[in-house]
Amino acid sequence: MLPGNTIRLEVLNLKLGRVIRGEIGGRGGWNVSAIEMSLFQPISTPLFLFLKSKLHVEWSKSEEALTSTATKKGGLSTGDVGAVYKYNNILFDVKVDTESKIATTLTFTELIPSTKTIASFKLPDYNSGKLDIQYFHSHATLTSAVALTKSPMVDFSATIGTQTFVIGAEAGYEPSSGRLTKYTAGISVNKPDSSASIILGDKGDTIKASYIHHLDESKKTAAVGEITRRFSLNENTFTVGGSYAIDKLTVVKAKLNNHGKLGAVLQHEIIPKSLVTLSSELETNALDKTPKFGLALALKP
Numbered sequence: 001m002l003p004g005n006t007i008r009l010e011v012l013n014l015k016l017g018r019v020i021r022g023e024i025g026g027r028g029g030w031n032v033s034a035i036e037m038s039l040f041q042p043i044s045t046p047l048f049l050f051l052k053s054k055l056h057v058e059w060s061k062s063e064e065a066l067t068s069t070a071t072k073k074g075g076l077s078t079g080d081v082g083a084v085y086k087y088n089n090i091l092f093d094v095k096v097d098t099e100s101k102i103a104t105t106l107t108f109t110e111l112i113p114s115t116k117t118i119a120s121f122k123l124p125d126y127n128s129g130k131l132d133i134q135y136f137h138s139h140a141t142l143t144s145a146v147a148l149t150k151s152p153m154v155d156f157s158a159t160i161g162t163q164t165f166v167i168g169a170e171a172g173y174e175p176s177s178g179r180l181t182k183y184t185a186g187i188s189v190n191k192p193d194s195s196a197s198i199i200l201g202d203k204g205d206t207i208k209a210s211y212i213h214h215l216d217e218s219k220k221t222a223a224v225g226e227i228t229r230r231f232s233l234n235e236n237t238f239t240v241g242g243s244y245a246i247d248k249l250t251v252v253k254a255k256l257n258n259h260g261k262l263g264a265v266l267q268h269e270i271i272p273k274s275l276v277t278l279s280s281e282l283e284t285n286a287l288d289k290t291p292k293f294g295l296a297l298a299l300k301p
Contacts, residue, residue, distance in 0.1 A: 066299040067095075101125075121148075141168075151176045164190050206230050220245035224255070260285035273300035 070079040082095035091107040102123040111117050118132040129148030135141065139162060145155040152175065159168030166188045172181035186199035199208045210226040221244050228237040241255030253265040263281040270276055275298045282291035 067297065068299075069294065069296040153181065161188075166190070202230075205232050216245065218245065220251055256284075274298060 065084040067082040067084070068079070070077065078098050080095050080097035082093065085092045089109040089111070091105075091109075093105040093107070095103045097103075103120070104122070105118060105120040108117045109115075114136050116132075116134045116136070118130075118134070120128075120130050120132075122128040127149045130145060131148060132143065132145040134143040140160045141158070143155075143157045147153045154173045154175065155170065156173070157168065157170040159166060161167055167186070169183070169185040171183045173179075174181050180203075183203055184199065184201040186197060186201075188195065188197035194211070194213045196211045197209070199210075200206070201208070206228065208226060208228045210224070212222055212224045215221040215223065222242060224239075224241040224243075226237075226239040226241075228239070229235075230237075237257055237259065239255055239257040241253070243251055243253040245251050249269040251265075251267045253267070254263065256262045260283055261281065262284050263279070265277060265279045267275055267277045275296075277294075277296040277298075279294040279296070280291055283289050
């Protein structure tokens with residue numbers, strides 16, 4: 001994902017609290033199925049609440065996809081081009097950005113029964129390698145990730161639950177210092193037309209409570225609310241948002257918090273399975289600041 005000061009398709013996502021099933025691992029390699037913790041949380045951010053409804057991911061025999069994104073903030077523009085190729089239980093994902101950095105992810109499903117193995121690295125940064133192993137059970141998920149460096153970091157996560165209730169936790173460990181680098185826990189309750197979750201993160205410094213209510217059967221039109229409390233800063237953030245399906249091919253999403261930050265997304269399916277997304281973000285309390293704009297294109301044959 002791009003840094004927090006930029007906008008792209010994955011960042012502006014309003015499916016708060018919903019279990020996303022069957023997602024292919026992103027650069028972080030953690031997004032097999034995740035409950036998104038915030039209105040605009042990147043899907044590939046290392047999350048922890050994983051739950052699979054099946055023992056394996058269903059793959060088509062072969063599949064290709066092309067993606068392209070562009071971001072502009074002030075006079076600075078950045079972008080990237082990516083390609084995905086999938087054959088049987090192997091997926092190869094490569095992305096090249098405007099800074100000549102190459103990010104590569106190789107995913108193996110069912111290499112060992114009920115598991116997914118993900119290897120990722122970035123060039124020319126040879127210390128960016130990472131290996132993820134994920135195990136799925138009908139009511140539980142275990143994951144482990146190891147950074148392939150001289151001083152490796154190890155992440156663990158575990159989840160147990162059903163289609164309606166999920167509880168999970170995540171922790172990061174640094175063997176060289178013997179300390180925990182992070183720990184997070186959360187629960188989620190899901191119903192056919194709504195979902196609610198509570199997340200305790202940042203080593204207990206932040207708590208988030210969120211709720212989403214779907215207003216149609218397709219779940220493209222929804223209302224979302226989130227409350228975030230950061231204890232160290234004695235700060236509260238209230239966010240409301242929603243998504244609306246203009247038609248079968250076009251969806252609009254927006255969110256606004258009590259600090260005046262407004263974000264909006266327009267997503268259109270130009271041809272089956274191929275999407276173009278326009279996004280923007282601005283500070284309503286500081287209109288002199290330059291708004292951020294983004295463009296994403298995903299093509300799938």
